[in-house]
Amino acid sequence: MSSAPRLAQLDALRGIAALAVVLFHYTTRYDQLFGHAQPPAVSFPYGYLGVNLFFMISGFVIFMTLERTARPMDFVVSRFSRLYPAYWGAIVLTFALTHAIGLPGKTVGWDVLLVNVTMVQGFFGVAHVDGVYWTLEVELLFYAWALLSFRVGGAAGLRHFLFACLALRLVYAAAKTFWGVDLPWVGQRWLLLPYLCWFALGVTVYRLSRRDAGSAWDWALAAAAMLVIGVVEDWGLAALAAAFYAVLFGAARGRWTWLEHPVLLWLGAISYTLYLLHENIGWAVLRRLESWGVEVHLAIALTMALSAVLAYGLTTLVEQPGMRWIRDRYRARRQASSPAPAGG
Numbered sequence: 145m146s147s148a149p150r151l152a153q154l155d156a157l158r159g160i161a162a163l164a165v166v167l168f169h170y171t172t173r174y175d176q177l178f179g180h181a182q183p184p185a186v187s188f189p190y191g192y193l194g195v196n197l198f199f200m201i202s203g204f205v206i207f208m209t210l211e212r213t214a215r216p217m218d219f220v221v222s223r224f225s226r227l228y229p230a231y232w233g234a235i236v237l238t239f240a241l242t243h244a245i246g247l248p249g250k251t252v253g254w255d256v257l258l259v260n261v262t263m264v265q266g267f268f269g270v271a272h273v274d275g276v277y278w279t280l281e282v283e284l285l286f287y288a289w290a291l292l293s294f295r296v297g298g299a300a301g302l303r304h305f306l307f308a309c310l311a312l313r314l315v316y317a318a319a320k321t322f323w324g325v326d327l328p329w330v331g332q333r334w335l336l337l338p339y340l341c342w343f344a345l346g347v348t349v350y351r352l353s354r355r356d357a358g359s360a361w362d363w364a365l366a367a368a369a370m371l372v373i374g375v376v377e378d379w380g381l382a383a384l385a386a387a388f389y390a391v392l393f394g395a396a397r398g399r400w401t402w403l404e405h406p407v408l409l410w411l412g413a414i415s416y417t418l419y420l421l422h423e424n425i426g427w428a429v430l431r432r433l434e435s436w437g438v439e440v441h442l443a444i445a446l447t448m449a450l451s452a453v454l455a456y457g458l459t460t461l462v463e464q465p466g467m468r469w470i471r472d473r474y475r476a477r478r479q480a481s482s483p484a485p486a487g488g
Contacts, residue, residue: 152412153395156403158201159411162419164194165276166451169423170444174430181434184441195279196342197388198419202283203346204396207302210294221474223287226416227280228263229466233458234420235260235273245428250275274424285336286343299351303365306344310365310372313337317376341369345389353396417463418455426451 168191171184213219235257242251252260252271259270266272266281293305316337319325332338348366352358366389374382394400411418426447433443 152409153398153400153403154201154204154392155412155415156405156408157197157392157395157412159408159413159415159418161194161197161201162415162422163411164188164191164197165419166422166426166448167191168194170426170430170447174427178427178431180440181437182440184444193384196385197392198279199282199286199339199342200346200349200388200392202286203343203348204350204392205346206287206290206343207294207299207347207350210290210302211299216291216295217474219287219291221471225467225470225474227283229470230417230420230458230463231263231277231280232261233462233466234417237421237454237458238274238424242424242428245425245432247424247428247431250424250427274420276419276423282336282339285334286340289336290343300361302347303361306340306347306365307368309335309337309340310344310368313340313372313376341373342385344369345385346392349389349392349396353393414452414455414459417458418451421454421458422451425454 167188171180171187172189172191174180175183175187209219209222213222239252239257252273256265256271257273259265259268260273260277263277263280263284266278272278289305290302293301295301297304312331312335316327316332319327336343344365348358348362348369351362352366370382370385370389373385391400395403429447429450430443433446434440438446
């Protein structure tokens with residue numbers, strides 16, 4: 145099967161995951177932090193689990209990208225161009241709009257904005273312009289570990305790294321449960337131990353959805369990741385991981401044609417920018433609308449519509465042109481630096 149349908153279906157799943165996070169933030173989380181004028185009829189307390197699906201999709205996409213790039217710098221440029229242009233646009237827009245509209249306790253100063261340009265501000269103890277950015281640091285660190293282990297040992301090298309981290313996750317949990325010992329937090333942070341199971345699941349989906357690539361070791365890694373989630377966190381969460389796995393596997397094989405609905409594809413196309421922009425801007429707008437007496441469901445609907453419009457604008461005006469410009473410049477420099485063919 146062509147890769148186009150499966151990638152479209154993966155994008156649609158990414159859009160659904162983003163929508164779940166948005167609904168969580170506009171209903172449950174907003175109510176916890178600020179309090180709706182009236183309780184919404186429907187809340188989404190588990191919408192934050194869309195982030196777990198994001199991590200699985202990232203594991204899939206990163207392994208695919210590693211296989212398709214010949215040089216380490218190809219991978220770095222691919223990921224940089226995908227993440228940073230939209231992110232830079234989002235931090236400026238979020239900074240400006242939250243200051244203009246007002247969001248008590250969530251606005252930051254110019255110094256914090258400047259450090260946020262790096263995307264790794266959390267590693268230096270600096271606040272995020274928007275709280276959702278914590279996941280971007282996780283993504284960047286996973287990219288680094290994936291690139292390093294893949295360059296050292298290929299697919300087996302990345303698999304060995306993931307197995308080792310899953311085992312270490314169990315060691316941390318056992319030390320806490322049986323001996324009351326908290327092992328160094330810095331190890332969990334730098335090795336992404338709380339999140340690596342989800343990336344590992346995505347990696348194995350990519351491998352196993354390709355009939356020419358998967359192996360028994362990939363099945364073992366998937367089973368180990370789900371087992372670790374169940375043992376260390378919760379068996380209900382492990383069941384959810386299995387459900388996500390089945391859905392993602394089906395999308396990877398292009399089986400879920402219903403995901404190719406134009407609305408879902410559009411949502412997938414703006415999923416990254418929607419994720420970047422929705423939280424603080426949305427909360428500021430919600431507070432303002434509800435303070436004006438706008439009914440809570442209408443306020444949420446209007447805020448979601450505004451977030452989608454802003455995300456579409458950022459995608460079309462910044463993310464896509466920025467990504468193309470960076471990649472075109474990189475290709476041009478590579479071609480210019482390649483030795484000319486010898487004359488005949």
